[in-house]
Amino acid sequence: MRAFVALELPEAFADEVAALSRQLAAVCEGRFVAEGDHHLTLAFLGEVDEAGARAAMDALEAACAGVGPVELAAEGLGTFGRGRAATLWLGIRRSEELDLLARRVREELAARGLTYDEKDFLPHVTLARRARVPRGELGDLAFPLPDEARDVTLFRSILEPDGARYKSLHSVEL
Template sequence: MRLFLAISITGAMQDSLLNLQQHWRGIGVRGYFVPAENMHLTLAFIGEYGNPDVVMDAISSVSFTPFTIQLDGAGTFHDTLWTGISPNESLSACVRQLRRALAEQEIPYDRKKFSPHITMVRRAEIIGSMDKLLQQLPTDTMDVSEISLLRSDRGKNGMIYTKIGSIVAEV
């Protein structure tokens, strides 16, 4: 099964991102707009791995305190349109701990440098200039107190993410 660790985007931040998608549609962006229930910030992509219990055991060793993330900017990577997250030492430290826990249990994961972003549109076709896209970008914040292990399955209308388990911040 295809697995990854992520922060699910909820509340006011999710609402702002949905409004941003509406704005982008209105200025002519086309593509597959990520639905609200799929909005997330990937912390570690594991990929095909058959034993989620081993992953949960590994990440259960990680402790973190609640922290806040903030939206910051937008950009493209090939045909993907995303919004960024402000640099954040608490987030970076949490990612390092999670990845170390995976490595210690020899659970393979994508070792690319962590670049915090939320995918907004896949197979994006942008009409006009990026300047229009970068106007009216939200800067909402969201408190993070849970990190989830998600399974990704291809459905007939796009990806379906299922939460397998999670770890919760220590207060």
């Protein structure tokens, strides 16, 4: 199964991300992430078997022990890639707590022999894939207000023709 570890967005922040996404969908082409599926990935594991999923759950428990809520503050838009393959994302301001959580999750996964995508951690929430963002102004966008995230989850990613569907496998409250 395809799996990843992510910080879940608190309800009010998630609602505001969804509203921002709807604003952007009115001026940008792309396959926008479904409402309720927005998250902040801490580590992408890729394919894992059942034993790997159980090890990832243990890693999550260890990584989150003693860690409190993490502040989320929106910090502009960005893209990965070019042309029709671009991914549009909402940047999240780096903080000591957020960087520490991502590092601990990755260290605990590695300690259990699990591999993950080792790209540098860039805190963001994916808004759309295959996005075409017009040049110039995007209008008066309403960015989410700062909030605190309290849940870290191991998700299963199920790829379907119209996009990925996510299933929570295990969550830990901060």
